[in-house]
Amino acid sequence: MAEMEEDVGDLAPAGEGDDESDRDEEGREFDWVADVDDEDEDEEEEEEEEVEDEQPLDTEASESFELDTPAERSGHIAVVDGNYMYIWGGYKNAQNHGFFDLYLPRVEIWAYNMESGVWTKHITGGNLHTSMSGSCGVCVDGVLYLFGGHHARGNTNRIYRLHLRAPSLVWEEMTDLKGVPPSCKDKLGCWVQKDRLIFFGGYGTAAQGHRGTFEYDESSSFVWDNPGRGWNNHIHILDLETSTWSQPITKGNTPSPRAAHACATLGNRGYVFGGRYKNYRLNDLYYIDLDTWEWHEMSVPQQGPVGRSWHSFTPVSPDHIFLFGGFTTDRETLSDAWLYCVSKNEWKPFKHSHMESPRLWHTACSGPDGEVFVFGGCANNLLSHQRAAHSNELLIFNVQPKSLVRFCMDAALQHRERLASCWDCLPKHLLHSLHQRMARANTLGS
Numbered sequence: 001m002a003e004m005e006e007d008v009g010d011l012a013p014a015g016e017g018d019d020e021s022d023r024d025e026e027g028r029e030f031d032w033v034a035d036v037d038d039e040d041e042d043e044e045e046e047e048e049e050e051v052e053d054e055q056p057l058d059t060e061a062s063e064s065f066e067l068d069t070p071a072e073r074s075g076h077i078a079v080v081d082g083n084y085m086y087i088w089g090g091y092k093n094a095q096n097h098g099f100f101d102l103y104l105p106r107v108e109i110w111a112y113n114m115e116s117g118v119w120t121k122h123i124t125g126g127n128l129h130t131s132m133s134g135s136c137g138v139c140v141d142g143v144l145y146l147f148g149g150h151h152a153r154g155n156t157n158r159i160y161r162l163h164l165r166a167p168s169l170v171w172e173e174m175t176d177l178k179g180v181p182p183s184c185k186d187k188l189g190c191w192v193q194k195d196r197l198i199f200f201g202g203y204g205t206a207a208q209g210h211r212g213t214f215e216y217d218e219s220s221s222f223v224w225d226n227p228g229r230g231w232n233n234h235i236h237i238l239d240l241e242t243s244t245w246s247q248p249i250t251k252g253n254t255p256s257p258r259a260a261h262a263c264a265t266l267g268n269r270g271y272v273f274g275g276r277y278k279n280y281r282l283n284d285l286y287y288i289d290l291d292t293w294e295w296h297e298m299s300v301p302q303q304g305p306v307g308r309s310w311h312s313f314t315p316v317s318p319d320h321i322f323l324f325g326g327f328t329t330d331r332e333t334l335s336d337a338w339l340y341c342v343s344k345n346e347w348k349p350f351k352h353s354h355m356e357s358p359r360l361w362h363t364a365c366s367g368p369d370g371e372v373f374v375f376g377g378c379a380n381n382l383l384s385h386q387r388a389a390h391s392n393e394l395l396i397f398n399v400q401p402k403s404l405v406r407f408c409m410d411a412a413l414q415h416r417e418r419l420a421s422c423w424d425c426l427p428k429h430l431l432h433s434l435h436q437r438m439a440r441a442n443t444l445g446s
Helices: 038-046 218-223 404-414 416-425 428-443
Strands: 077-081 084-088 091-093 101-103 108-113 119-123 136-140 143-151 154-163 170-173 189-193 196-205 214-216 229-239 244-246 262-266 269-277 280-289 294-298 312-317 320-327 333-341 346-349 363-366 371-375 394-398
Touching: 077 136, 077 143, 077 363, 084 143, 084 371, 136 189, 136 196, 143 196, 154 196, 189 269, 196 269, 262 312, 262 320, 269 312, 269 320, 312 363, 312 371, 320 363, 320 371, 404 416, 404 428, 416 428
Parallel strands: 189 262
Antiparallel strands: 077 084, 084 108, 091 101, 108 119, 136 143, 143 154, 154 170, 189 196, 196 229, 214 229, 229 244, 262 269, 269 280, 280 294, 312 320, 320 333, 333 346, 363 371, 371 394
């Protein structure tokens, strides 16, 4: 279920934090296709407590035709390792035009070569128990970590890892962890510092004894026969060296609970912008010192970015973070972009050529040459009665000036008829990169 809860708290598989995810504004319920296999029956019994909002169907959320690019989707994850961007999960419209959504198959992960521009689909093994949307995915030293999410039977707090550089890709659930894990939720954010994964906020079930604030979503507890769900501002740390969950004691002005916000790590600071809390989509900016655990609220000028959820907030230099897209309180899907300068605490609008391509619940990754790769998301109001315009388009933003190496590469490609005979004298990694870029140029017809 994708995002409806947050905003489905407006209307989608599992949105920013509203439990209307399976209802439209007239209160009608929709069935969401779940990834439930016979082999999962035992796991379903164990998960009954977290299954509250949705009514699963006993069919797989997959379609039978093959694609050479990923299917359109929203609520997926994206991570970068080396020159590759990996895409997993999310949901899309079913082929029929009823109010149905399909999760993307859990066994598929797509890799995009940022040099050659080529997509490759990989089939994974392992014990990943279901397809999901709204999960949190990060990559540390070639390992993809997947936490939480929303599936057709509710939220989860399971965590998995996938070694992206291994000969075969096999999901492994991390079960031997010490400490108290986060509650079951989706649409949360994450900062990475050294060997620590630091999760913040989200929308899901309440938890006893956790530091921070949990705010029930009244529509959730009122509409569904369950303990209810809501927003939180909890921080949970997973130390990868000690395999231990913990919660820090924070200081300062703590942000309100929220979901469908966006997080970015710069040095020892974890930044968070916007998100949804109750019926508001926020435009506040905070950072937390990841060494002292002190919160700081930064000013956002009146002429700065409007409040939003389901946006992206991507570090592009040691001093800049790139904001793109999202969804406003008035349910407008955005296409604006901004650069936030950390040292100056300054926001500047970023001009780009994708103004006709609004997006929400997309992903954004920083590439090796100062580009930001935005993939997928929804291009219209995800919570309206019309069919969601899920996308599989890749938008590329040239956020930083090209490096001298990149300028030389471009010149070598531009004059390759005259210079190709000399390429063999280049270092092997540069020669490989040239060949990759030449293949991409040929594919694009340039």
